[in-house]
Amino acid sequence: MQLGINLGYWGAGMDADNLAVAKEADKLGYAVCWAAEAYGSDAATVLSWVAAQTERIDIGSAIFQIPARQPAMTAMTAATLDSLSGGRFRLGLGVSGPQVSEGWYGVKFDKPLARTREYVEIVRKAMTRERLSYEGEHWTLPLPGGPGKPIKLTVHPQREHIPLYVAAIGPKNLEQTGEIADGALLIFPSAEHLEDTAIRHLRAGREKAGQTMEGFDVVPTVPLAVGDDVSALADMFRPYTALYVGGMGSRKQNFYNQLAQRMGYEKEAAEIQDKYLSGDKEGAAAAVPRELIDSTTLLGSVDRIAERMQAYAAAGVTTLTLAPAGFTLEERITALRAGTQALERAGLA
Secondary structure (H helix, E strand, O other), rough: OEEEEEEOOOOOHHHHHHHHHHHHHHHHHHOEEEEEEOOOOOOHHHHHHHHHHOOOOEEEEEEEEEHOOOHHHHHHHHHHHHHHOOOOOEEEEEEOOOOHHHHOOOOOOOOOOHHHHHHHHHHHHOOOOOOOOEEEOOOOEOOOOOOOOOOOOOOOOOOOOOOOOOOOOOOHHHHHHHHOOOEEEEEEOOOOHHHHHHHHHHHHHHOOOOOOOOOOOOEEEEEEEEOOHHHHHHOOOOOOOOOHHOOOOOOOHHHHHHHHHHOOOOHHHHHHHHHHHOOOHHHHOOOOOOHHHHHHOEOOOHHHHHHHHHHHHHOOOOOOEEEEEOOOOOHHHHHHHEEEEEEEOOOOO
Protein backbone atom coordinates (compact mmCIF):
# COMPACT_ATOMS: atom_id res chain seq x y z
CA MET A 1 0.00 0.00 0.00
CA GLN A 2 1.28 3.45 -0.93
CA LEU A 3 0.70 6.75 0.85
CA GLY A 4 -0.52 10.02 -0.58
CA ILE A 5 -1.39 13.41 0.86
CA ASN A 6 -4.34 15.68 0.23
CA LEU A 7 -3.70 19.40 0.55
CA GLY A 8 -7.39 20.26 0.36
CA TYR A 9 -8.29 23.78 -0.75
CA TRP A 10 -5.93 26.70 -1.27
CA GLY A 11 -6.36 30.24 -0.05
CA ALA A 12 -7.21 29.54 3.59
CA GLY A 13 -4.11 31.32 4.89
CA MET A 14 -1.89 28.23 5.00
CA ASP A 15 -0.60 28.26 1.42
CA ALA A 16 3.09 28.45 2.34
CA ASP A 17 2.57 25.67 4.88
CA ASN A 18 0.82 23.53 2.29
CA LEU A 19 3.77 23.84 -0.05
CA ALA A 20 6.14 22.88 2.78
CA VAL A 21 3.96 19.82 3.51
CA ALA A 22 4.06 18.81 -0.17
CA LYS A 23 7.84 19.20 -0.33
CA GLU A 24 8.30 17.16 2.85
CA ALA A 25 6.01 14.43 1.48
CA ASP A 26 8.17 14.39 -1.65
CA LYS A 27 11.29 13.85 0.45
CA LEU A 28 9.60 11.12 2.54
CA GLY A 29 8.62 9.13 -0.54
CA TYR A 30 4.88 9.72 -0.59
CA ALA A 31 3.43 8.54 -3.90
CA VAL A 32 1.02 11.35 -4.78
CA CYS A 33 -0.07 14.82 -3.70
CA TRP A 34 -3.73 15.64 -4.38
CA ALA A 35 -5.35 19.08 -4.49
CA ALA A 36 -9.06 19.84 -4.40
CA GLU A 37 -11.40 22.49 -5.74
CA ALA A 38 -14.95 23.54 -4.88
CA TYR A 39 -15.78 27.24 -5.37
CA GLY A 40 -12.53 28.84 -4.30
CA SER A 41 -9.08 27.80 -5.47
CA ASP A 42 -8.81 25.75 -8.64
CA ALA A 43 -6.80 22.54 -8.55
CA ALA A 44 -4.87 22.93 -11.81
CA THR A 45 -3.00 26.07 -10.74
CA VAL A 46 -2.13 24.60 -7.36
CA LEU A 47 -0.84 21.38 -8.90
CA SER A 48 1.37 23.21 -11.39
CA TRP A 49 2.88 25.21 -8.51
CA VAL A 50 3.52 22.06 -6.45
CA ALA A 51 4.94 20.19 -9.43
CA ALA A 52 7.42 22.97 -10.11
CA GLN A 53 8.84 22.69 -6.58
CA THR A 54 8.93 18.91 -6.11
CA GLU A 55 10.89 16.18 -7.80
CA ARG A 56 9.35 12.71 -7.48
CA ILE A 57 5.87 12.87 -6.03
CA ASP A 58 2.92 12.56 -8.42
CA ILE A 59 0.38 15.38 -8.53
CA GLY A 60 -3.33 14.61 -8.75
CA SER A 61 -6.62 16.46 -9.05
CA ALA A 62 -9.03 15.36 -6.35
CA ILE A 63 -11.04 16.56 -8.05
CA PHE A 64 -11.43 18.51 -11.27
CA GLN A 65 -15.16 19.29 -11.24
CA ILE A 66 -16.99 18.02 -14.31
CA PRO A 67 -19.46 20.94 -14.48
CA ALA A 68 -16.56 23.42 -14.36
CA ARG A 69 -14.88 22.43 -17.62
CA GLN A 70 -15.72 21.12 -21.04
CA PRO A 71 -14.17 17.64 -21.41
CA ALA A 72 -11.78 18.75 -24.16
CA MET A 73 -10.46 21.48 -21.85
CA THR A 74 -9.85 18.88 -19.15
CA ALA A 75 -7.89 16.80 -21.67
CA MET A 76 -5.81 19.86 -22.54
CA THR A 77 -5.11 20.59 -18.87
CA ALA A 78 -4.24 16.96 -18.11
CA ALA A 79 -1.86 16.73 -21.06
CA THR A 80 -0.20 20.02 -20.12
CA LEU A 81 0.25 19.11 -16.46
CA ASP A 82 1.61 15.70 -17.37
CA SER A 83 4.10 17.26 -19.77
CA LEU A 84 5.21 20.01 -17.37
CA SER A 85 5.59 17.60 -14.44
CA GLY A 86 7.59 15.04 -16.38
CA GLY A 87 4.85 12.40 -16.39
CA ARG A 88 3.67 12.82 -12.79
CA PHE A 89 0.02 13.80 -13.25
CA ARG A 90 -3.06 11.81 -12.18
CA LEU A 91 -6.46 12.99 -13.38
CA GLY A 92 -9.25 12.82 -10.79
CA LEU A 93 -12.77 13.79 -11.84
CA GLY A 94 -16.11 14.22 -10.07
CA VAL A 95 -19.55 15.68 -10.67
CA SER A 96 -19.48 17.76 -7.45
CA GLY A 97 -22.96 18.28 -6.00
CA PRO A 98 -26.20 20.00 -6.97
CA GLN A 99 -25.56 23.18 -4.96
CA VAL A 100 -22.16 23.86 -6.54
CA SER A 101 -23.04 22.58 -10.01
CA GLU A 102 -26.19 24.64 -10.35
CA GLY A 103 -25.41 27.52 -7.98
CA TRP A 104 -21.81 28.21 -8.97
CA TYR A 105 -21.44 26.85 -12.50
CA GLY A 106 -25.01 27.13 -13.75
CA VAL A 107 -24.95 23.52 -14.93
CA LYS A 108 -28.00 21.38 -14.28
CA PHE A 109 -27.25 18.50 -11.91
CA ASP A 110 -29.08 15.82 -13.82
CA LYS A 111 -28.11 12.33 -14.97
CA PRO A 112 -24.70 12.49 -13.23
CA LEU A 113 -23.77 8.90 -14.15
CA ALA A 114 -24.45 9.33 -17.87
CA ARG A 115 -22.72 12.71 -17.86
CA THR A 116 -19.65 11.25 -16.16
CA ARG A 117 -19.45 8.33 -18.59
CA GLU A 118 -19.61 10.60 -21.63
CA TYR A 119 -17.12 13.02 -20.10
CA VAL A 120 -14.60 10.26 -19.43
CA GLU A 121 -15.02 8.86 -22.94
CA ILE A 122 -14.37 12.27 -24.52
CA VAL A 123 -11.37 13.01 -22.29
CA ARG A 124 -9.80 9.63 -23.04
CA LYS A 125 -10.41 10.04 -26.76
CA ALA A 126 -8.95 13.54 -26.83
CA MET A 127 -5.82 12.44 -24.97
CA THR A 128 -5.13 9.73 -27.56
CA ARG A 129 -4.58 12.63 -29.99
CA GLU A 130 -6.97 11.25 -32.58
CA ARG A 131 -9.35 13.68 -34.25
CA LEU A 132 -12.13 14.35 -31.80
CA SER A 133 -15.70 13.54 -32.74
CA TYR A 134 -18.41 12.32 -30.38
CA GLU A 135 -22.16 11.79 -30.40
CA GLY A 136 -23.83 11.51 -27.01
CA GLU A 137 -26.78 12.73 -24.99
CA HIS A 138 -24.82 15.51 -23.28
CA TRP A 139 -22.08 16.34 -25.80
CA THR A 140 -21.92 16.28 -29.59
CA LEU A 141 -18.57 17.14 -31.15
CA PRO A 142 -18.35 18.89 -33.53
CA LEU A 143 -21.67 20.69 -33.25
CA PRO A 144 -23.84 19.65 -36.20
CA GLY A 145 -24.61 22.11 -38.98
CA GLY A 146 -21.86 24.54 -38.09
CA PRO A 147 -18.29 25.40 -39.08
CA GLY A 148 -16.68 23.09 -36.50
CA LYS A 149 -14.62 20.14 -37.64
CA PRO A 150 -12.87 17.29 -35.84
CA ILE A 151 -9.51 18.47 -34.57
CA LYS A 152 -6.89 16.83 -32.40
CA LEU A 153 -4.88 17.73 -29.34
CA THR A 154 -1.57 19.39 -30.26
CA VAL A 155 0.11 18.84 -26.87
CA HIS A 156 1.95 15.55 -26.42
CA PRO A 157 1.44 14.17 -22.90
CA GLN A 158 4.53 12.69 -21.29
CA ARG A 159 2.80 9.29 -21.16
CA GLU A 160 0.50 7.49 -23.54
CA HIS A 161 -1.93 6.76 -20.69
CA ILE A 162 -2.61 9.25 -17.91
CA PRO A 163 -4.25 7.49 -14.93
CA LEU A 164 -7.88 8.55 -14.61
CA TYR A 165 -9.79 8.45 -11.31
CA VAL A 166 -13.41 9.18 -10.44
CA ALA A 167 -14.64 10.37 -7.05
CA ALA A 168 -17.50 8.08 -6.11
CA ILE A 169 -19.71 7.52 -3.06
CA GLY A 170 -23.01 5.92 -4.13
CA PRO A 171 -23.29 2.26 -5.20
CA LYS A 172 -24.18 3.00 -8.84
CA ASN A 173 -21.42 5.58 -9.20
CA LEU A 174 -18.92 3.19 -7.63
CA GLU A 175 -19.90 0.41 -10.02
CA GLN A 176 -19.55 2.70 -13.02
CA THR A 177 -16.21 3.94 -11.71
CA GLY A 178 -14.94 0.37 -11.57
CA GLU A 179 -16.03 -0.04 -15.16
CA ILE A 180 -14.64 3.14 -16.75
CA ALA A 181 -11.76 4.40 -14.57
CA ASP A 182 -8.28 3.39 -13.41
CA GLY A 183 -9.01 4.21 -9.78
CA ALA A 184 -11.61 5.44 -7.31
CA LEU A 185 -11.31 8.41 -4.96
CA LEU A 186 -13.21 7.72 -1.72
CA ILE A 187 -14.09 9.81 1.32
CA PHE A 188 -15.15 8.85 4.86
CA PRO A 189 -13.84 5.31 4.42
CA SER A 190 -14.25 2.84 7.27
CA ALA A 191 -12.01 -0.19 6.86
CA GLU A 192 -14.62 -2.33 8.59
CA HIS A 193 -17.37 -1.30 6.15
CA LEU A 194 -15.29 -0.78 3.00
CA GLU A 195 -16.22 -4.08 1.36
CA ASP A 196 -19.95 -3.39 1.63
CA THR A 197 -19.87 0.37 1.01
CA ALA A 198 -17.36 0.47 -1.86
CA ILE A 199 -15.23 -2.50 -2.88
CA ARG A 200 -18.01 -4.89 -3.91
CA HIS A 201 -19.53 -2.21 -6.15
CA LEU A 202 -16.16 -1.40 -7.71
CA ARG A 203 -15.56 -5.11 -8.26
CA ALA A 204 -18.92 -5.46 -10.02
CA GLY A 205 -17.95 -2.65 -12.38
CA ARG A 206 -14.59 -4.21 -13.10
CA GLU A 207 -16.32 -7.48 -13.93
CA LYS A 208 -18.62 -5.63 -16.33
CA ALA A 209 -15.53 -4.39 -18.14
CA GLY A 210 -13.99 -7.89 -18.14
CA GLN A 211 -11.39 -6.86 -15.57
CA THR A 212 -10.38 -7.79 -12.03
CA MET A 213 -9.38 -5.48 -9.20
CA GLU A 214 -5.73 -6.13 -10.09
CA GLY A 215 -4.14 -2.81 -10.99
CA PHE A 216 -7.19 -0.76 -9.97
CA ASP A 217 -6.24 1.98 -7.49
CA VAL A 218 -8.52 2.30 -4.44
CA VAL A 219 -7.73 5.70 -2.93
CA PRO A 220 -9.55 6.88 0.20
CA THR A 221 -8.68 10.15 1.91
CA VAL A 222 -8.24 9.82 5.68
CA PRO A 223 -7.55 12.65 8.16
CA LEU A 224 -4.49 11.95 10.33
CA ALA A 225 -3.73 13.26 13.83
CA VAL A 226 -1.03 12.00 16.19
CA GLY A 227 -1.22 12.05 19.98
CA ASP A 228 -2.03 10.12 23.14
CA ASP A 229 -5.60 11.31 23.77
CA VAL A 230 -7.70 9.66 21.04
CA SER A 231 -10.94 11.23 22.30
CA ALA A 232 -9.48 14.72 22.12
CA LEU A 233 -8.11 14.05 18.66
CA ALA A 234 -11.51 12.78 17.51
CA ASP A 235 -13.14 15.98 18.78
CA MET A 236 -10.94 17.94 16.36
CA PHE A 237 -12.83 16.38 13.47
CA ARG A 238 -16.38 16.81 14.77
CA PRO A 239 -17.03 20.03 12.79
CA TYR A 240 -15.54 18.45 9.65
CA THR A 241 -17.71 15.34 9.90
CA ALA A 242 -20.81 17.34 10.80
CA LEU A 243 -20.29 19.61 7.78
CA TYR A 244 -20.26 16.70 5.35
CA VAL A 245 -22.87 14.46 6.97
CA GLY A 246 -25.15 17.34 7.94
CA GLY A 247 -24.66 20.19 5.54
CA MET A 248 -23.01 19.07 2.31
CA GLY A 249 -25.89 19.11 -0.13
CA SER A 250 -29.64 19.27 0.39
CA ARG A 251 -31.75 17.17 2.72
CA LYS A 252 -32.64 14.86 -0.17
CA GLN A 253 -29.26 14.87 -1.90
CA ASN A 254 -26.47 14.49 0.63
CA PHE A 255 -24.24 11.63 -0.52
CA TYR A 256 -22.18 11.71 2.69
CA ASN A 257 -25.26 11.42 4.88
CA GLN A 258 -26.38 8.43 2.84
CA LEU A 259 -22.94 6.87 3.26
CA ALA A 260 -23.11 7.27 7.04
CA GLN A 261 -26.48 5.55 6.95
CA ARG A 262 -25.04 2.63 4.97
CA MET A 263 -22.39 2.30 7.67
CA GLY A 264 -25.11 1.76 10.27
CA TYR A 265 -25.61 5.31 11.55
CA GLU A 266 -29.14 5.94 10.24
CA LYS A 267 -30.51 7.61 13.39
CA GLU A 268 -27.34 9.59 14.07
CA ALA A 269 -27.06 10.78 10.46
CA ALA A 270 -30.64 12.08 10.57
CA GLU A 271 -29.99 13.92 13.84
CA ILE A 272 -26.77 15.49 12.57
CA GLN A 273 -28.52 16.69 9.42
CA ASP A 274 -31.56 18.04 11.26
CA LYS A 275 -29.40 20.08 13.62
CA TYR A 276 -27.00 21.30 10.94
CA LEU A 277 -29.72 22.44 8.53
CA SER A 278 -31.56 24.19 11.37
CA GLY A 279 -28.43 26.26 12.06
CA ASP A 280 -27.26 24.37 15.14
CA LYS A 281 -23.78 23.51 13.91
CA GLU A 282 -22.40 22.96 17.40
CA GLY A 283 -25.23 20.57 18.18
CA ALA A 284 -24.62 18.75 14.92
CA ALA A 285 -20.94 18.34 15.78
CA ALA A 286 -21.79 17.08 19.26
CA ALA A 287 -24.18 14.52 17.74
CA VAL A 288 -21.44 12.88 15.64
CA PRO A 289 -20.61 9.50 17.22
CA ARG A 290 -16.97 9.18 18.24
CA GLU A 291 -16.96 5.71 16.69
CA LEU A 292 -17.84 7.21 13.29
CA ILE A 293 -14.96 9.66 13.52
CA ASP A 294 -12.49 7.06 14.80
CA SER A 295 -13.36 4.54 12.08
CA THR A 296 -12.90 7.09 9.26
CA THR A 297 -9.69 8.72 10.49
CA LEU A 298 -6.22 7.75 11.69
CA LEU A 299 -5.86 8.85 15.30
CA GLY A 300 -3.47 8.17 18.16
CA SER A 301 0.02 6.78 18.48
CA VAL A 302 2.14 5.53 15.60
CA ASP A 303 1.42 1.95 16.66
CA ARG A 304 -2.33 2.53 16.73
CA ILE A 305 -2.19 4.20 13.31
CA ALA A 306 -0.15 1.26 11.99
CA GLU A 307 -2.88 -1.15 13.10
CA ARG A 308 -5.50 0.91 11.30
CA MET A 309 -3.34 1.01 8.17
CA GLN A 310 -3.17 -2.78 8.21
CA ALA A 311 -6.96 -2.87 8.34
CA TYR A 312 -7.24 -0.54 5.34
CA ALA A 313 -4.75 -2.61 3.35
CA ALA A 314 -6.63 -5.81 4.19
CA ALA A 315 -9.87 -4.15 3.05
CA GLY A 316 -8.42 -3.48 -0.41
CA VAL A 317 -6.95 0.02 -0.20
CA THR A 318 -3.97 0.46 -2.51
CA THR A 319 -3.16 4.16 -1.97
CA LEU A 320 -4.05 5.64 1.41
CA THR A 321 -4.27 9.41 1.12
CA LEU A 322 -3.57 11.24 4.37
CA ALA A 323 -4.77 14.70 5.35
CA PRO A 324 -2.31 15.55 8.17
CA ALA A 325 -3.98 17.73 10.78
CA GLY A 326 -2.36 20.26 13.06
CA PHE A 327 -2.61 23.86 14.20
CA THR A 328 0.97 24.57 13.13
CA LEU A 329 3.23 23.54 10.29
CA GLU A 330 5.39 21.63 12.75
CA GLU A 331 2.41 19.56 13.89
CA ARG A 332 1.43 18.76 10.30
CA ILE A 333 4.99 17.75 9.41
CA THR A 334 5.14 15.57 12.52
CA ALA A 335 1.91 13.87 11.45
CA LEU A 336 3.27 13.40 7.94
CA ARG A 337 6.41 11.70 9.27
CA ALA A 338 4.30 9.56 11.61
CA GLY A 339 2.45 8.33 8.55
CA THR A 340 5.59 6.89 6.99
CA GLN A 341 6.68 5.44 10.35
CA ALA A 342 3.30 3.75 10.78
CA LEU A 343 3.43 2.32 7.25
CA GLU A 344 6.81 0.78 8.01
CA ARG A 345 5.66 -0.66 11.37
CA ALA A 346 2.60 -2.10 9.65
CA GLY A 347 4.91 -3.94 7.24
CA LEU A 348 3.30 -2.25 4.25
CA ALA A 349 6.13 -0.02 3.01
